[in-house]
Amino acid sequence: MSLIVQKFGGSSVADAERVMNVARIVTDTFKQGNDVVVVVSAQGDTTDDLIAKAEEINPNASKREKDMLLAAGEQISISLLAMAIEKLGYHATSLLGWQAGFQTSSAHTSARIKRVDPSRIRAAIDRNNIVVVAGFQGLSRFGDVTTLGRGGSDTSAVAIAAAMHADLCQIYTDVEGVYTADPRKVPEAKKLKEISYDEMLELATLGAQVLNNRSVEMAKKYNIELEVLSSLTKAPGTIVKEKPKMEKMLISGVAKDTDVTRISVMGVPNVPGLAFKMFSKLSAKGINVDIILQSIGHDGLKDISFTVAKSRGQEAVDCLQDYMENLGAKEVLYDDKVAKISIVGAGMESHAGVAAKMFEALYDAQINIQMISTSEIKVSVLIDEKDADKAVKAIHDKFFD
DSSP, X not given: OOEEEEEEOGGGGSSHHHHHHHHHHHHHHHHTTOEEEEEEOOSTTHHXXXXXXXXXXXXXXXXHHHHXXXXXXXXXXXXXXXXXXXXXXXXXXXXXXXXTTEEEOSOXXXXXXXXXXXXXXXXXXXXXOEEEEETTEEEOTTSOEEEOOTTHHHHHHHHHHHHTTOSEEEEEESSSSOBSSOTTTOTTOOBOSEEEHHHHHHXXXXXXXXXXXXXXXXXXXXXXXXXXXXXXXXXXXXXXXXXXXXXXXXXXXXXXXXXXEEEEEEEEEOOTTHHHHHHHHHHHTXXXXXXXXXXXXXXXXXXXXXXXXXXXXXXXXXXXXXXHHHHTOSEEEEEOSEEEEEEEOGGGGGOTTHHHHHHHHHHHTTOOOOEEEEXXXXXXXXXXXXXXXXXXXXXXXXXXX
């Protein structure tokens, strides 16, 4: 007998028909002799609808009250799925995050999981129940409901799998696995049978929306084998594990991220310590910086450009403009019409010329590169947002044709 954790996203439980479909998947797994814990997101666009309701009432509402509101979405999903499982003749117990033992930090709307006490889940399993848990939520040490941020249900599922030493954690989505590019944009994209944690983490961080990057980090830390598969078909999915059996591909995928802003600080004095002062100011406000490019000094001055998430772009500009006099900079420029395109693959380590091949693809498509960032298993470039889809297709064709 195996313990299997299954997670279903909002699109998988969007309406009554899909809830019943999920119930059949879950009970089929249970009938095979497995213990099953199911983690569910809010239905369809419920979370976005709740955010809109909050904006309508009070755009400046406290994050605590936002969490109280947003947590309601998963409560609807778990109760409906438990009812569907009962309708099929099986016992089910639905649990909110705090009932399932999720203890989190107090950072409302972006809490971190501190600990999972699965004793109540185990007790329900011992009573021959399928357990349905609300993803995305927990309880702080002050007894307040918290939420984990976008994609938090993936993290909830992996956390349960880690706490209960599950044999497998299945992440059901609306695609059949992890592809070499977004199959909705690149019809020629190929589904991967297996991918390593490191490659999947890079793809998730760089804009691939199949898995939440925090869930991949946790799976790697606790060596939880993940399977990404579709709730709408019975096709085999993609296994995410430490060491895939297959021969390393040159690259595993092409990712696009449009949640990017480029900020350029122009005319900074070319003296030691200025970069430290500038980035420490951003760090103090919790603003993460990604690609960084510093020009060669001229006339005793230099320019420093970097990228941040679009949601933090204006805040970063305001922070730096307040500090302009101390930096001695001439001006701060802001551009949110950019996109980051990345290739990821463990095979890069043993193959020369991968970056050159990517740049050739962009040259052939007449796409200009603004910034470049590299690591052992990825190459990222910053380009105009309007060229993003064309760039992904051109690079994918170059590597996978």
